[in-house]
Amino acid sequence: MTAIHFSPSALAARGKAAELLPLGVIDIGSTSVRLVVFDEPLRLPTPRFNEKVLCGLGRGLGETGKLDEAGVVLALATIRRFVTLARYMQVKQLQVVATAAARDASNGPDFIARIERETGVTVRLLSGTEEAQFSAFGVLSGIPEAEGVMGDLGGGSLELVAIDKRRVGDSVTLPLGPLRLGGIGGYNQLKSFIDARYAEVAWLKRWQGKPLYAVGGAWRAIARVHMAQTKSPLHIIHEYTMGRDEALDFTRLLARQGKESVSRMEGVPRRRQDALPVAALVMRRLLRVLQPSQVVFSAHGLREGLAYAMLDDATxxxxxxxxxxAHMAAREGRYAEHGAELDRFIAPLFEKESIAEKRLRLAAAMLADIAWRVHPDYRGEQALGLILHAPFGGISQRERALLGLAVFARYAGTVSDPVAAPAWQMLETRQADYALVIGLGLRLGQTLSGGVPGLLRDCRLRFQSGNLVLELSQALAVLDGEQVQRRVETLAKALNRGWEVRVVKG
Structure with a gap:
């Protein structure tokens, strides 16, 4: 991907957060009603609270044309609770949005009017186009360089949007949610109905060969099952990727399963058992139309898109x-500004890097101090866990593993420890070696400076006559010592070099 370069001015977004955060979203969907309360950092706000209740408003909508009666009762009680919680959490802006079920049901307007009357909030009924665009914004918030087609499968509808590196293009809403399809008939009838809906969307074929970005609980459940079946070492949905042929084979398997068979499959969320085969069929038929290069699952969708839409262009x-x-460093580190200085210090170690690798190196330098409060024996493990499970955006699964392994090595001095297996199992040898050099470089920089900003400006790493040389100014010659020399030696060994510590004038 093309890097979006970081500068310290990015921290100015923290000031803007005071105007918007905490931000609350109540999402009234066909399957569930959910409250998410977002907090800092502003660019990619983190849920401080996230709860859903499966109300089933769209159950039977295709046959009756109305919202499910029991679902309405449960949804109203849930929304009253969520509005109260949001007020006690001092949410500054509460957005309440309703989607396909309330939009399409004949009693939808009465349901919305009752919510507003009983809670005092305003409900925004999203059109199909708005729902699609906000979901696309959600994908772009976490994958800025996304280029392909986003599909957001909800209980009542499927939104498809063309996205092209921060731009949203053609979109359509199709009645292909699992709750809507429940009464259509057997497998062949269902397949024909789905195919007919896709055939109506002429612009889809223009995006053949590009990735499909999959959003929505039922499609994320496919990713969870695949992780369980393939014994994935990292169970993170965001940017989990399947190749086209792999996705075609796996969705064919799932689509043919009966309820009893699905219930016995490892990794299937209990509440997604009924919807999973239909969701897999909807994806499989779309894959046959799009012929995408890969399927990329996004943890971000409509709710994150609503938050993203509120940001200015600079943010x-x-x-x-x-x-x-930067947010993690400010929250967990001793000196948040030290990361950029560490990155400059270790940069001479890397003579050939891609832009993507430079970006990961900077990220590792920024996170080099996040475990300082932990017992020394567990700092590497703690840092690795934080990075592997953090709600990052703009990072693939392998990049996440490399970043975590680099910071693990910063604390542990190695990448081969069994504790780090979830990371190194995902990487090639070259990538693990790269992470090791980053980590050992950061380890040297932290030891040399004591983690204090300013000292590394007068220290320099360079290669000379086949050796790794650490140069110290005369004023900082006193910083040389046994521990520093051991760190230089270890780093040089990882680089297959000799080493030297040298005091220079100036």
């Missing part, structure tokens, strides 16, 4: 990964 342009790393 949107910030790198979501580096912005979150």
């Amino acid at each position: 949107r342009a910030l790198d979501p990964l580096l912005s979150y790393c």
Whole structure:
């Protein structure tokens, strides 16, 4: 991907957060009603509260044309609770949105009027186009360089949107949610109905060969099952990727399963058992039309898109990964500004890097001090866990593993420890070696400076006559010592070099 370069000015977004955050979203969907309360960092806000209740408003909508009666009762009680919680959480802006079920049901307007009357909030009924665009914004918030087709499968509808590196293009809403399809008939009838809906969308074929970005609980459940079946070492949905042929084979398997068979499959969320085969069929038929290069699952969708839509252009342009790393460094580190200095210090170690690798190196430098409060024996493990499970955006699964392994090595001095297996199992040897050099470089920089900003400006790493040389100014010659020399030696060994510590004039 093309890097969105970080600069310290990105931290100015923290000031803007005071105007918007905490931000609350109540999402009234066909399957569930959910409250999410977002907090800092502003560029990619983190849920401080996230709860859903499966109300089933869209159950039977295709046959009756109305919202499910029991679902309405449960949804109203849930929304009253969520509005009360949001007020006690001092949410500054509460957006209440309703989607396909309330939009299409004949009693939808009465349901919305009752919510507003009983809670005092205003409900925004999203059109199909608005729902699609906000979902696309959600994908772009976490994958800024996304280029392909986003599909957001809800209980009542499927939104499809063409996205092209921060731009939203053609969109359509199709009646292909699992709750809507429940009464259509057997497998062949269902397949014909789905195919007919896709055939009506002429612009889809223009995006053949590009990735499909999959959003929505039922499609994310496909990713969860695939992780369980393939024994994935990292169970993170965001940017989990399946190749086209792999996705075609796996969705064919799932689509043919009966309820009893699905219930016995490892990794299937209990509440998604009924919807999973239909969701898999909807994806499989779309894959046959799009012929995408891969399927990329996004943890971000409509709710994140609503937050993203509120940002100004300058904040949107910030790198979501580096912005979150700056937030973590400010929250967990001793000196948040030290990361950029560490990155400059170790940069001479890397003579050939891609832009993507430079970006990960900077992220590692920013996170080099996040475990300082932990017992020394567990700092590497703690840092690795934080990075592997952090709600980052703009980072693939392998990049996440490399970043975590680099910071693990910063504390542990190695990448081969069994504790780090979830990371190194995902990487090639070259990538693990790269992470090791980053980590050992950061380890040297932290030891040399004591983690204090300013000292590394007068220290320099360079290669000379086949050796790794650490140069110290005369004023800082006193910093040389046994521990520093051991760190230089270890780093040089990882680089297959000799080493030297040298005091220079100036």
